[in-house]
Amino acid sequence: xxxLVRFDRVTCRYGREPVLVNVDLEIGPADFIGIxxxxxxxxxxxxxxxxxxxxxxxxxxxxxxxxxxxxVPQVETVNWxxxxxxxxxxxxxxxxxxxxxxxxxxxxxxxxxxxxRLGLGxxxxxxxxxxxxxxxxxxxIARAMLGRPRLLLLDEPTSGVDVRTRHDVMHVIHDLHxxxxxxxxxxHDLNGIASHLPRLVCLNREVIATGSPRQVIRSDVLEKTYGxxxxxxxxxxMPVVLEQYPELLEEEEGAKVLPLREDHHEHPA
Amino acid sequence: MSTxxxxxxxxxxxxxxxxxTITGALCGLIGVYVxxxxxxxxxxxxxxxxxxxxVASYILGVSVFLGAVVWGLVAALFINKxxxxxxxxxxxxxxxxxxxxxxxxxxxxxxxxxxVVNFEAxxxxxxxxxxPGDVLVVLGVALAxxxxxxxxxxxxxxxxxxxxxxxxxxxxxxxxxIGLAVMLTATIAATMSVIGVTMIAAMLVIPPVIGRxxxxxxxxxxxxxxxxxxxxxxxxxxGSYYLNWSSGGTVVLTAGVLFVFxxxxxxxxxxxxxxxxxxx
Numbered sequence: 001x002x003x004l005v006r007f008d009r010v011t012c013r014y015g016r017e018p019v020l021v022n023v024d025l026e027i028g029p030a031d032f033i034g035i036x037x038x039x040x041x042x043x044x045x046x047x048x049x050x051x052x053x054x055x056x057x058x059x060x061x062x063x064x065x066x067x068x069x070x071x072v073p074q075v076e077t078v079n080w081x082x083x084x085x086x087x088x089x090x091x092x093x094x095x096x097x098x099x100x101x102x103x104x105x106x107x108x109x110x111x112x113x114x115x116x117r118l119g120l121g122x123x124x125x126x127x128x129x130x131x132x133x134x135x136x137x138x139x140x141i142a143r144a145m146l147g148r149p150r151l152l153l154l155d156e157p158t159s160g161v162d163v164r165t166r167h168d169v170m171h172v173i174h175d176l177h178x179x180x181x182x183x184x185x186x187x188h189d190l191n192g193i194a195s196h197l198p199r200l201v202c203l204n205r206e207v208i209a210t211g212s213p214r215q216v217i218r219s220d221v222l223e224k225t226y227g228x229x230x231x232x233x234x235x236x237x238m239p240v241v242l243e244q245y246p247e248l249l250e251e252e253e254g255a256k257v258l259p260l261r262e263d264h265h266e267h268p269a
Numbered sequence: 270m271s272t273x274x275x276x277x278x279x280x281x282x283x284x285x286x287x288x289x290t291i292t293g294a295l296c297g298l299i300g301v302y303v304x305x306x307x308x309x310x311x312x313x314x315x316x317x318x319x320x321x322x323x324v325a326s327y328i329l330g331v332s333v334f335l336g337a338v339v340w341g342l343v344a345a346l347f348i349n350k351x352x353x354x355x356x357x358x359x360x361x362x363x364x365x366x367x368x369x370x371x372x373x374x375x376x377x378x379x380x381x382x383x384x385v386v387n388f389e390a391x392x393x394x395x396x397x398x399x400x401p402g403d404v405l406v407v408l409g410v411a412l413a414x415x416x417x418x419x420x421x422x423x424x425x426x427x428x429x430x431x432x433x434x435x436x437x438x439x440x441x442x443x444x445x446x447i448g449l450a451v452m453l454t455a456t457i458a459a460t461m462s463v464i465g466v467t468m469i470a471a472m473l474v475i476p477p478v479i480g481r482x483x484x485x486x487x488x489x490x491x492x493x494x495x496x497x498x499x500x501x502x503x504x505x506x507x508g509s510y511y512l513n514w515s516s517g518g519t520v521v522l523t524a525g526v527l528f529v530f531x532x533x534x535x536x537x538x539x540x541x542x543x544x545x546x547x548x549x
Contacts, residue, residue: 051437053436053437071437071438073431073434077431077433078431079430079431082305082429082430083305083480083481083484083486083487083490084430084485084486084487085485088426088486088488092423092427092430092431092435093438094423095423095424095427095435095438095440096439098423099419099420100422101418101422101423101488102488127485127486
């Protein structure tokens with residue numbers, strides 16, 4: 001199958017600082033890719049380069065002629081006090097074709113259809129602040145979906161949310177993938193998200209490794225990606241990253257047992 | 270009845286009422302974007318910066334309005350450029366550039382003492398001295414601004430709410446920002462002789478804030494803001510005739526009173542959820 005987007009030795013920079021260096025990447029119509037890497041490694045820039053809002057200074061980005069791309073930002077950057085209802089937020093995606101300020105009946109129907117598909121059908125008139133964390137993330141997925149994309153880009157879709165919301169959001173994203181959408185998302189969550197995805201790209205300005213979680217969630221790859229030693233265990237065939245240092249765990253155990261018991265005996269109140 | 274219609278027999282009053290009403294609506298329209306972009310202080314700053322441009326244009330013998338627009342636009346773009354340097358915040362950039370521009374105007378006035386009286390109108394406004402040409406200028410800016418908002422409503426909303434995603438989604442946010450800066454500068458330049466530069470900042474901010482207090486919907490906020498600005502312009506000038514108060518001051522005071530009512534009403538609605546659940 002012809003790829004939707006192909007990067008050929010792409011370099012991007014902001015000012016004098018290179019953010020991406022010689023990146024090669026291919027995104028197919030059935031791909032579900034997670035991009036992992038430390039803060040400042042170029043993950044968001046890579047998404048913007050895929051979307052076309054960041055131009056490379058070297059290399060080439062090819063996009064299939066019929067590809068349409070939806071972009072979902074980090075919800076942490078959203079101004080939740082901005083006066084928009086769910087319907088208004090979703091309809092923002094319609095910027096082409098119609099110049100009139102108010103939406104056509106067809107646009108309203110399209111928005112309602114997408115909202116219902118994402119389980120937000122009854123919330124169109126609500127202010128975005130009044131929704132739960134998972135619903136808020138789904139509003140911005142719905143906005144991206146309104147353009148009927150073939151490729152959906154999500155920047156840290158589970159950043160700053162609790163475990164239940166993370167599960168809710170990932171369930172929606174997996175559903176969209178099963179319905180035929182190619183997905184590319186960035187994440188810091190190696191255990192909760194990355195290890196469950198079919199394909200990962202480890203990025204630190206350049207692509208360090210790419211492959212399945214078993215292939216790339218390895219101590220040597222992660223050390224090269226994050227610049228710090230990370231221990232990887234296997235649990236039920238899945239890689240699990242130990243994000244705490246063993247020496248710190250030992251200190252914690254030694255400190256919490258004895259002094260607490262003495263304290264209880266001497267000061268029962 | 271004849272007492273209520275009495276002021277309308279004067280042409281100067283008819284012009285004042287028309288210009289103040291249009292100015293109120295215009296400030297209410299532009300002000301929504303100013304407030305939601307966190308640029309409330311730029312409205313205040315630009316209204317002072319433009320004062321310097323107006324005085325300089327007068328001395329050079331060119332159109333005060335066009336000179337003020339060009340000066341204000343240069344100031345607005347310069348503020349954008351300076352504010353992008355991370356070591357200098359937007360508020361500091363606005364403060365430095367607009368204060369310096371205002372100071373130029375004050376110094377020019379102090380050197381050329383012969384026209385002090387004319388420029389007092391720019392500082393404090395004199396809606397009762399509106400010339401027929403002023404009516405046309407304000408009307409032209411209002412029509413052009415309304416057209417810009419009408420045709421670029423979606424791009425303006427998207428780039429105001431979420432500039433980063435708007436850019437990714439194909440909105441030319443730089444062009445939208447320049448369009449908004451031109452509209453804001455033209456609005457301030459056209460209306461400063463009506464309600465005065467010191468009052469413009471208030472009219473750019475109070476009607477949108479009233480709208481924001483009363484609704485959670487952008488389109489409703491826009492209508493409420495324009496409606497409030499229109500109402501304040503009309504009632505303020507009409508009331509000032511009978512009260513014998515400063516026209517500009519009365520317009521803004523009317524907006525201030527409405528703000529207090531809106532603030533109390535929004536607090537009351539929050540305590541009674543059924544009333545606060547509009548549009549749900």
